[in-house]
Amino acid sequence: MTGEHRIVVLGAGYAGLSAARQAAKAAGARVTVVDARTEFVDRVRLHQALAGQQVPRADLRKMLAGKGIEFVQGRVERIDAVARRIALADGGSLGYDTLVYALGSAGDRSAVPGAIEFAHSVAVPEDIARVPALSGRIAVVGGGATGIEVASELAESRPDLLVSLISADEPGGWLSAKAHNHIRAALDRLGVRVLTDAKVAAVAADGIALVGGEHVPAETVLWTTGFAVPRVAAESGLAVDPRGRILVDEELRSRSHPDIYAIGDAAVIAGPDGRDLRMACATAIPAGTYAATAIAARLRGKAPAARKYRYVFQCISLGRHDGVIQFVHADDSNARTVLTGRTAAWFKEQIVRMVGKVAQA
Numbered sequence: 001m002t003g004e005h006r007i008v009v010l011g012a013g014y015a016g017l018s019a020a021r022q023a024a025k026a027a028g029a030r031v032t033v034v035d036a037r038t039e040f041v042d043r044v045r046l047h048q049a050l051a052g053q054q055v056p057r058a059d060l061r062k063m064l065a066g067k068g069i070e071f072v073q074g075r076v077e078r079i080d081a082v083a084r085r086i087a088l089a090d091g092g093s094l095g096y097d098t099l100v101y102a103l104g105s106a107g108d109r110s111a112v113p114g115a116i117e118f119a120h121s122v123a124v125p126e127d128i129a130r131v132p133a134l135s136g137r138i139a140v141v142g143g144g145a146t147g148i149e150v151a152s153e154l155a156e157s158r159p160d161l162l163v164s165l166i167s168a169d170e171p172g173g174w175l176s177a178k179a180h181n182h183i184r185a186a187l188d189r190l191g192v193r194v195l196t197d198a199k200v201a202a203v204a205a206d207g208i209a210l211v212g213g214e215h216v217p218a219e220t221v222l223w224t225t226g227f228a229v230p231r232v233a234a235e236s237g238l239a240v241d242p243r244g245r246i247l248v249d250e251e252l253r254s255r256s257h258p259d260i261y262a263i264g265d266a267a268v269i270a271g272p273d274g275r276d277l278r279m280a281c282a283t284a285i286p287a288g289t290y291a292a293t294a295i296a297a298r299l300r301g302k303a304p305a306a307r308k309y310r311y312v313f314q315c316i317s318l319g320r321h322d323g324v325i326q327f328v329h330a331d332d333s334n335a336r337t338v339l340t341g342r343t344a345a346w347f348k349e350q351i352v353r354m355v356g357k358v359a360q361a
């Protein structure tokens with residue numbers, strides 16, 4: 001190889017930072033990270049930020065400089081895969097030899113009338129800044145992990161609020177009976193009113209209209225269901241799924257443009273049984289490390305080792321003193337072991353600390 005090989009990583013979230021850190025170890029490579037933000041904010045702690053707690057932040061330029069990685073602040077608009085150049089919103093551009101696409105995801109409120117105007121997402125740091133001061137009745141829409149964490153965190157930290165959780169299915173219903181029964185008991189203990197079999201028909205200034213006609217009054221509606229990925233990949237002509245996520249091969253290379261690797265929420269990554277892996281930092285971090293290892297192997301003229309992946313558990317916090325850790329089999333199905341209560345809260349906190357460190361270390 002002659003000259004330095006320029007690896008450009010788009011996105012400084014869990015996936016992008018783990019890829020950049022690993023890529024910086026490759027001989028002969030120069031690594032640049034591009035992100036619209038100047039700070040890394042632990043996205044998995046956004047429910048805590050919403051409840052008024054301080055969450056860790058890190059200056060990206062300083063953090064990456066310490067590892068010999070260049071940082072460019074800018075919003076990526078387009079990839080010219082033929083010229084191998086990235087166009088930024090400020091008119092700047094950047095060339096690359098290998099690209100790692102890790103632009104993540106954001107909340108999507110477009111599915112229900114009124115949600116864009118009257119509901120607030122809790123998906124990216126900027127969302128938290130847009131949520132008005134909370135008071136009175138809070139309706140949290142979505143019984144997935146984020147909805148459960150948001151509802152329980154708010155109910156615990158802000159006992160002055162009346163929190164409802166509105167969900168089409170039983171909150172945590174995909175977990176074992178022990179885990180989802182514990183979640184329901186914790187929500188009850190914290191005074192969260194849980195509405196199941198409840199589908200939102202529309203959101204208005206005074207609350208939510210459910211399919212069937214019931215009105216759920218709320219001063220603030222928090223939307224935790226539905227994620228969208230940036231349109232950059234689709235608009236740049238990369239092969240994507242109907243949601244705009246990049247289709248990748250086993251090596252995490254774009255199926256249409258193999259010199260572009262795609263990782264994290266913005267990619268469709270197959271698990272050991274062929275099913276899509278979850279949109280989770282538990283997927284994003286190992287995918288980032290693997291992609292960078294594969295790039296380094298290719299630079300040495302070697303075929304990368306096969307990607308191996310399995311989940312071990314799924315963890316959900318229920319405020320600061322309770323939680324659920326559901327252990328899973330290799331195919332992500334529920335195992336018998338479930339931790340609950342303070343042990344689970346402690347376990348989840350250790351995982352979140354580790355995740356923050358993995359992204360930043």
Ligand SMILES: Cc1cc2nc3c(=O)[nH]c(=O)nc-3n(C[C@H](O)[C@H](O)[C@H](O)COP(=O)(O)OP(=O)(O)OC[C@H]3O[C@@H](n4cnc5c(N)ncnc54)[C@H](O)[C@@H]3O)c2cc1C
Binds near residue numbers: 012105264266283
């Ligand atoms: C409240 C909450 C709790 C969560 N808890 C958990 C949990 O406990 N466990 C778990 O595994 N997962 C959890 N998740 C999901 C997890 O946060 C995501 O799956 C993870 O952040 C995906 O990582 P990523 O690197 O792909 O994307 P992101 O972390 O979203 O990073 C993407 C980066 O790309 C940048 N970017 C985006 N578009 C552009 C652009 N056009 N130009 C420049 N930069 C751009 C963004 O600024 C961002 O820094 C949680 C999510 C939320 C919202």
